[in-house]
Amino acid sequence: MKKTFHLIKSRFYQDFFANFQGDTSETLCLGCDGLCETSRGFSTTVFLLPGELTFLQEAGIHPEHLLDPIITAHGLIYCWSPAATCAYLQQNRCLLGKAPGIKPVECAIYPLIFKRNKEEEFGICPICQHRTAFINDGFISRAKKAVATYLLPHLDEVWLRYRNDLNFTINEDCYHQLKKEKAGRPMTIAEFKTCATSIQP
Numbered sequence: 366m367k368k369t370f371h372l373i374k375s376r377f378y379q380d381f382f383a384n385f386q387g388d389t390s391e392t393l394c395l396g397c398d399g400l401c402e403t404s405r406g407f408s409t410t411v412f413l414l415p416g417e418l419t420f421l422q423e424a425g426i427h428p429e430h431l432l433d434p435i436i437t438a439h440g441l442i443y444c445w446s447p448a449a450t451c452a453y454l455q456q457n458r459c460l461l462g463k464a465p466g467i468k469p470v471e472c473a474i475y476p477l478i479f480k481r482n483k484e485e486e487f488g489i490c491p492i493c494q495h496r497t498a499f500i501n502d503g504f505i506s507r508a509k510k511a512v513a514t515y516l517l518p519h520l521d522e523v524w525l526r527y528r529n530d531l532n533f534t535i536n537e538d539c540y541h542q543l544k545k546e547k548a549g550r551p552m553t554i555a556e557f558k559t560c561a562t563s564i565q566p
Contacts, residue, residue, distance in 0.1 A: 369440045371521040372416030375423055378470070378516070385511035386466040387473035393498050407534045407562045408447035409478075409490060411471045415521050418443060424467050433544060435531075436551040439523050444557070445469055447537050470516065474508040481529045486517065492534070530554070533561040 413421075413432070421428060431446040431453075445451065453461045453468075461468035471478070476499055480488030487509055489496050499505050531554070539560040543552060 368438065368523075370415040370524050371519070372419070373414060373516060373519045374416065375420040377519050378417065378420040381470065381511055381515035382465075382467050382473075384515065385473065385507060387462055387468065387475075387508075393495060393502055393504060397495050407536055408540075409475075409492065409534055410447075410531065411445040411469055412528060412531070413443040413445065414470055414516065415524050417470060421467070421469075424465055426461070426467060428469075434551040435557050436553055437527055439521075439527075441551060442524070442527060442531075445472075447535065447540060450537075450541075470512070474512060477505050477508040477512075478532065479525065479528045480532050481525060486513075486525075488532075527554075531557065533558075535560040536562050 418428075418432070428445070431451060432443045433446065434441040434443055451459075453459055459468060459472065462473065476490040476493035476496055478488050478490050479486065482488070489500075489505065493499070535557075543556055543560060547556075
């Protein structure tokens with residue numbers, strides 16, 4: 366029998382966003398040059414959690430055209446298109462998360478990222494120039510608490526291992542060339558890794 370990822374039910378995503386909606390103040394990023402969202406030749410990667418696509422669709426968000434599937438032995442992992450080509454990014458601000466107060470979980474918790482080590486399930490993205498502001502504001506601790514409470518207990522351990530292995534920035538030119546070559550077919554983990562840059566979160 367083929368192994369597949371355990372999907373998180375929509376009600377757990379609903380609980381998460383009912384209690385945490387990310388940076389809605391628009392002040393923490395004030396003055397930032399948008400390094401994480403604008404093209405500098407590389408992008409941080411955003412992946413949908415298992416079952417998240419179904420939840421987004423039920424919420425009226427249809428990002429299928431922005432998703433690139435990566436095939437694994439346990440099913441597909443969906444990578445959100447690099448921010449520089451994300452249709453929801455307008456004038457360096459994300460239009461998702463306003464109405465309704467929902468966006469991909471990894472976007473909502475940024476600059477908190479899934480990065481497992483011996484002590485922690487999370488890390489902080491090193492290319493975010495306002496990391497200290499997010500820490501001082503309490504955003505990071507609130508994001509950790511929300512994920513740990515509503516999502517982490519249901520998050521597939523195997524998916525987390527894949528996510529940890531894919532925790533790198535990508536070269537956008539390489540990535541778009543790979544997409545063109547794949548012509549709509551899922552890419553492999555090995556192919557995706559060829560687009561990794563030397564800048565590691």
